[in-house]
Amino acid sequence: MKESSVPAAQVVGRYRVIPIIQEQAMANISTAKATPAIQHEVGLPGALVADWHDKAISRLGTLLKERRGLQVFMDSCTKCGACTDKCHYFLGTGDPLNMPVARQDLLRSVYRRHFTFAGKWFPKLVGARELDKPMLEDWYRYFHQCSECRRCTVFCPKGIDTSEVTMAGRDILASIGIGQQYSQEIIAKVNRVGNNLGMKKPALIDVLDNLAEDISDDTGLAIRIPLDDASADMLIVTPSADFFAEPHVDGLIGMIKVLHVAGIRYTFSSQASEAANFALFTGQRDQMQGIAQRISTAAQALGVSRIVMGECGHAWRVAYSFMDTLVGGFDYLDPEHPRPEHICELTYELLKAGRIQLDPTRNDGKVVTFHDSCNVARGSGMGGIRRGQFIVPRALLKASVPEIIEMSSDATMQKTFCCGGGGGLLTDDLMELRIKGALPRAQALQAVVDSHGVTHLVAICAICKTQLSQVLPHHNLGDVQVTSLHELVGNAIIL
Numbered sequence: 001m002k003e004s005s006v007p008a009a010q011v012v013g014r015y016r017v018i019p020i021i022q023e024q025a026m027a028n029i030s031t032a033k034a035t036p037a038i039q040h041e042v043g044l045p046g047a048l049v050a051d052w053h054d055k056a057i058s059r060l061g062t063l064l065k066e067r068r069g070l071q072v073f074m075d076s077c078t079k080c081g082a083c084t085d086k087c088h089y090f091l092g093t094g095d096p097l098n099m100p101v102a103r104q105d106l107l108r109s110v111y112r113r114h115f116t117f118a119g120k121w122f123p124k125l126v127g128a129r130e131l132d133k134p135m136l137e138d139w140y141r142y143f144h145q146c147s148e149c150r151r152c153t154v155f156c157p158k159g160i161d162t163s164e165v166t167m168a169g170r171d172i173l174a175s176i177g178i179g180q181q182y183s184q185e186i187i188a189k190v191n192r193v194g195n196n197l198g199m200k201k202p203a204l205i206d207v208l209d210n211l212a213e214d215i216s217d218d219t220g221l222a223i224r225i226p227l228d229d230a231s232a233d234m235l236i237v238t239p240s241a242d243f244f245a246e247p248h249v250d251g252l253i254g255m256i257k258v259l260h261v262a263g264i265r266y267t268f269s270s271q272a273s274e275a276a277n278f279a280l281f282t283g284q285r286d287q288m289q290g291i292a293q294r295i296s297t298a299a300q301a302l303g304v305s306r307i308v309m310g311e312c313g314h315a316w317r318v319a320y321s322f323m324d325t326l327v328g329g330f331d332y333l334d335p336e337h338p339r340p341e342h343i344c345e346l347t348y349e350l351l352k353a354g355r356i357q358l359d360p361t362r363n364d365g366k367v368v369t370f371h372d373s374c375n376v377a378r379g380s381g382m383g384g385i386r387r388g389q390f391i392v393p394r395a396l397l398k399a400s401v402p403e404i405i406e407m408s409s410d411a412t413m414q415k416t417f418c419c420g421g422g423g424g425l426l427t428d429d430l431m432e433l434r435i436k437g438a439l440p441r442a443q444a445l446q447a448v449v450d451s452h453g454v455t456h457l458v459a460i461c462a463i464c465k466t467q468l469s470q471v472l473p474h475h476n477l478g479d480v481q482v483t484s485l486h487e488l489v490g491n492a493i494i495l
């Protein structure tokens with residue numbers, strides 16, 4: 001890791017560190033606020049409204065009624081301290097406001113001031129605080145230093161979900177005119193065009209045709225990648241990064257080989273060409289509903305009976321946990337597949353049914369480890385199997401590569417560390433935070449590189465893949481190749 005990025009720390013064991021507290025260490029880090037044009041485009045005020053205080057408190061009151069969990073989270077923290085050293089941003093920066101309990105208290109102290117008897121009459125006694133301008137700035141800074149990964153929740157005896165607190169904080173900020181440029185711009189582009197990249201249908205046709213040509217040249221197979229094909233049985237919705245960016249595109253090639261070999265009649269859609277749903281990150285349920293609806297509307301228009309999401313962590317969490325409620329059900333889908341699925345579930349099903357065969361020797365020389373993505377690991381199941389979100393991708397890897405090396409148990413599966421770029425933080429203006437937040441993941445990876453010579457870090461989330469490719473070199477791990485799971489499946493598949 002570059003020297004400037006190393007937080008002062010007490011070393012515990014060989015790789016784990018507990019940072020020495022550095023007050024205000026990240027107080028100068030803040031992501032760009034949305035421009036008036038973008039705010040207006042997503043139906044929000046263009047700048048901080050004049051009566052921002054009253055509007056913010058009113059919005060908090062609405063969220064407390066709408067999201068009953070939020071009310072419980074506000075009231076139930078016992079300050080036990082179990083979560084304090086569980087956040088990768090605290091471990092990587094030492095800033096005490098990046099402790100999950102401190103992050104929650106930014107909202108909780110204001111909640112106490114305005115929504116509890118004791119907070120109204122004895123504010124100092126109960127740690128109640130007013131929402132003033134400095135507090136508003138702290139909200140903006142530190143609610144954008146949380147990737148909503150929910151690792152802290154795993155360790156909280158009360159099950160308090162900091163990601164819900166962060167979402168509420170961001171929702172209130174956006175509602176009074178201070179949205180985040182990065183996420184709001186992406187939401188606007190999806191509403192306008194259908195994907196995060198703003199890629200219109202002619203560009204999409206070109207990209208898919210070129211990709212089909214490349215795969216045909218490489219394999220000798222007659223590959224066609226359908227778009228808006230009304231005769232298809234299955235709609236594939238993948239992160240738009242898959243269409244051309246490295247290392248994602250090789251994963252998409254692997255997916256297409258799987259679909260081709262299994263003889264599935266699938267299609268992409270120009271109306272729903274994005275799996276990501278950034279409104280999960282901003283907490284805006286109306287926007288999340290709108291983006292989810294695009295997918296359901298496209299599926300019904302095409303008459304498909306299955307919807308399969310590509311390698312995207314939070315898209316999978318939205319599909320698994322929220323989409324049914326957001327779009328009013330999926331009674332038009334095949335009763336055996338009554339909700340959107342993850343591409344790993346489909347590939348696993350095809351492998352078990354003998355419809356595809358994988359030869360792990362085709363990945364000889366690769367020593368791989370698997371990065372569990374937060375939103376899959378802590379946001380959903382998979383394949384109808386208990387703990388399937390851990391079992392299914394590992395089963396595919398096991399069939400595709402000679403050997404898998406697991407990282408330590410406090411950095412995998414349910415306790416996996418975030419890549420450091422999730423939750424709407426994958427933006428250049430947060431690069432320092434992203435590098436520091438990746439420290440725990442990098443340390444766990446370094447251990448298996450040292451012990452087993454790991455060469456490849458495999459992930460099933462577009463954000464994880466982009467983030468880790470960019471930040472691992474800052475931790476002296478630039479030689480480890482960040483790889484899509486379906487790239488390895490695509491190498492191993494017998495055509």
Ligand code: SF4
Nearest residue numbers: 087146147149150152
């Ligand atoms: S949800 Fe993740 S990023 Fe946010 S405070 Fe908890 S551990 Fe940190």
Ligand code: SF4
Nearest residue numbers: 077078080081083156
């Ligand atoms: S672990 Fe839960 S109850 Fe304990 S301090 Fe953290 S949020 Fe509060």
